[in-house]
Amino acid sequence: MNLRRHAFLTVVSALIALAIPDILRAQGANEQVLLHPPADSWPGYHGDYSGRRHSSLNQITPQNVATLGLAWAFQTDQSAPLKSSPLLVDGILYFTVPENVWAVDARSGHQIWHYNSAPSQGEHIGNRGVAMYKGSLFFLLPDAHLVSLNANNGTVRWKVDVADVGKGYWTSMAPLVVGKHVLVGVSGDFDNLTGYIRSFDPETGATQWQWNSTPPAGTPNQTTGGMTWMTGTYDPDLNLVYWGTGNPTPVLNGSTRPGDDLYTCSIVALNPDTGKLAWAFQVSPHDTHDWDAVETPVLVDGDFHGEPKKMLMQTSRNGYFFVLDRTNGKSLLTVPYGPVNWTLGVDPQGHPIPNPAKEPAPDGRLIAPDEGGMTNFRSPSFDTKNGLFIVNAHPSWSVYFAKPADGVYGWAGADYGVWGKGVIQAIDYQTGKTRWSHEIGPESGAGVLTTDSGLTFTGDGRSNFLALDSSNGKTLWHAGSGSRIVSSPITYELDGRQYLLTSSGGVLFAWALPQAQ
Amino acid sequence: MPPFDRSDQQISSLAAFIHTQQNIALTGAGGRGGVGGRKGVDPSDLQTGNVEAGKKFFEGGGGCIACHSPTGDLAGLASRYSGLQLEEQMLYPRHAKSKASVTPASGQTITGTLAYMDEFTVGLIDSTGMYRSWQTRDVQYKIDAPQNAHVELFPKYKDEDIHNLMAYLQTLR
Numbered sequence: 001m002n003l004r005r006h007a008f009l010t011v012v013s014a015l016i017a018l019a020i021p022d023i024l025r026a027q028g029a030n031e032q033v034l035l036h037p038p039a040d041s042w043p044g045y046h047g048d049y050s051g052r053r054h055s056s057l058n059q060i061t062p063q064n065v066a067t068l069g070l071a072w073a074f075q076t077d078q079s080a081p082l083k084s085s086p087l088l089v090d091g092i093l094y095f096t097v098p099e100n101v102w103a104v105d106a107r108s109g110h111q112i113w114h115y116n117s118a119p120s121q122g123e124h125i126g127n128r129g130v131a132m133y134k135g136s137l138f139f140l141l142p143d144a145h146l147v148s149l150n151a152n153n154g155t156v157r158w159k160v161d162v163a164d165v166g167k168g169y170w171t172s173m174a175p176l177v178v179g180k181h182v183l184v185g186v187s188g189d190f191d192n193l194t195g196y197i198r199s200f201d202p203e204t205g206a207t208q209w210q211w212n213s214t215p216p217a218g219t220p221n222q223t224t225g226g227m228t229w230m231t232g233t234y235d236p237d238l239n240l241v242y243w244g245t246g247n248p249t250p251v252l253n254g255s256t257r258p259g260d261d262l263y264t265c266s267i268v269a270l271n272p273d274t275g276k277l278a279w280a281f282q283v284s285p286h287d288t289h290d291w292d293a294v295e296t297p298v299l300v301d302g303d304f305h306g307e308p309k310k311m312l313m314q315t316s317r318n319g320y321f322f323v324l325d326r327t328n329g330k331s332l333l334t335v336p337y338g339p340v341n342w343t344l345g346v347d348p349q350g351h352p353i354p355n356p357a358k359e360p361a362p363d364g365r366l367i368a369p370d371e372g373g374m375t376n377f378r379s380p381s382f383d384t385k386n387g388l389f390i391v392n393a394h395p396s397w398s399v400y401f402a403k404p405a406d407g408v409y410g411w412a413g414a415d416y417g418v419w420g421k422g423v424i425q426a427i428d429y430q431t432g433k434t435r436w437s438h439e440i441g442p443e444s445g446a447g448v449l450t451t452d453s454g455l456t457f458t459g460d461g462r463s464n465f466l467a468l469d470s471s472n473g474k475t476l477w478h479a480g481s482g483s484r485i486v487s488s489p490i491t492y493e494l495d496g497r498q499y500l501l502t503s504s505g506g507v508l509f510a511w512a513l514p515q516a517q
Numbered sequence: 518m519p520p521f522d523r524s525d526q527q528i529s530s531l532a533a534f535i536h537t538q539q540n541i542a543l544t545g546a547g548g549r550g551g552v553g554g555r556k557g558v559d560p561s562d563l564q565t566g567n568v569e570a571g572k573k574f575f576e577g578g579g580g581c582i583a584c585h586s587p588t589g590d591l592a593g594l595a596s597r598y599s600g601l602q603l604e605e606q607m608l609y610p611r612h613a614k615s616k617a618s619v620t621p622a623s624g625q626t627i628t629g630t631l632a633y634m635d636e637f638t639v640g641l642i643d644s645t646g647m648y649r650s651w652q653t654r655d656v657q658y659k660i661d662a663p664q665n666a667h668v669e670l671f672p673k674y675k676d677e678d679i680h681n682l683m684a685y686l687q688t689l690r
Contacts, residue, residue: 191553249553366676410554411555416601416605418611478636
């Protein structure tokens, strides 16, 4: 190679390298951004596909976090609380409450556009956020429609049916984009309905495939339910998506659905291109306590008892911590992470064995945990630095009732929580033992975020945002937010400045270290 | 559209009928407002226990007698609470007040009814009815919450203990 040619190629390479970030920015959430999110992005519900909610950002540290201050706040002026995880792509944040999407400048917090759909039927229980594919957003409405918006201006590209709201379905989750698929789950608990995941073409809205978690309603001696409430995770190397399924229906009365009730209360692995089931692991066979297994299936690669493993971890609503080999769904560890009294133990395959004496009864059964579970929709985090699975837990007790007069449709019984508290627990994934715990008062709906610098961000049951030392759980920073926290924090870096994003009530708060004016 | 040959009253009735059907469709078709919503508990559901066994648990294994008296604080209990409300109260009295004692750096201890508590702030209502609060890092404080003894009972209960206790407490009229 002559010198002139070498110099030319060097200049061209440098120009290409400089241009790549702008190319990426111009393309929105393209496949590379979704697979390898840059520091200035949070392009999916969990940030990256792993569900770990662990950031490599380290500008905010245990040493300086006490100086964290408010960079800006955004008021939705809505009564519905923010339950969504914002997406950040190209410097713009996208977040939601039911029927509403906002696009907001991540540097200043000012609104760029606001989409508001017409009032709709269906349960308005909350909305977890949008998904993005290139320059398009995907948003679910309470009446079980999927809407695609132009991310530039919030105009509707297309709108398609996901389910029949008249039958009792609704939708609340943040879709998951994998390749050229928009994966969507459904919600519903008060009617005997089949749960499913449906894949849509991001360009046209056409259905690509559907995987049903349970048989059609009315199938004799078979369950319904298995709703797919929450966003799954994805392993690009294995090309498998991992998704949790919800409880069977009827909810508290299992008499019409004998057996395990597959695939309810399960973690399932699906091929995202075909919807074919690769494997399933049921965390609550024959559930009668409404313990959805839709808590984040967190993907971790690392050592397990001396062997390298591709693992999947879940702190499940039923009170058990599960570690699976995600290549085949085999159990590596099943252990309670709080009070549980509903099992006869764990079988050799790692499934808890339900105690029939603890099924809801006409005169009541005392059950731990309560219906809300040892944890719920709030996201946990896996701290890769300390090898800790950190979860906002809810040790709790309750009484469950069901009698013949309650029937076998929908809830089919009643349950009442009698006591509970909130605890941030750091679980050693090798043993399931809690390494540290941090009491947070009443149950909190705050998720968890960890960073490489050694910080755990979450919130307590008294509306305080918290930063804890990930190594021991000690509080390093807090800020009162004024309303209940029911969302999970995110972080990103823009213009060399790390931001922490938290929300409570209808307000989104951006926090950062002090900056010279 | 053909002309309507109907009276104003008939048209009003038709409009009312359509609105009614719309409301039924919105509230009754699926979801928690439909037939599959949560059910309830009748007092008659909670009558499977044995009074004597409940009294024995109260005075013995349950340890209830350490804090409660059937002729003292619990006298007339079943006249104040019944059914599910009584059972919930029995399992954990969630509205019970805690006492707080706070000692600031000045050394004088202030006592009162706990009004607020988190990791960072403790607040109480003092004997004059005034709300007072301190940063927890600045004071010594003690919370007296005897109702938390109920939490320690949860893992010890058998379901029949609860039913028997209910039977016994319902005799305290």
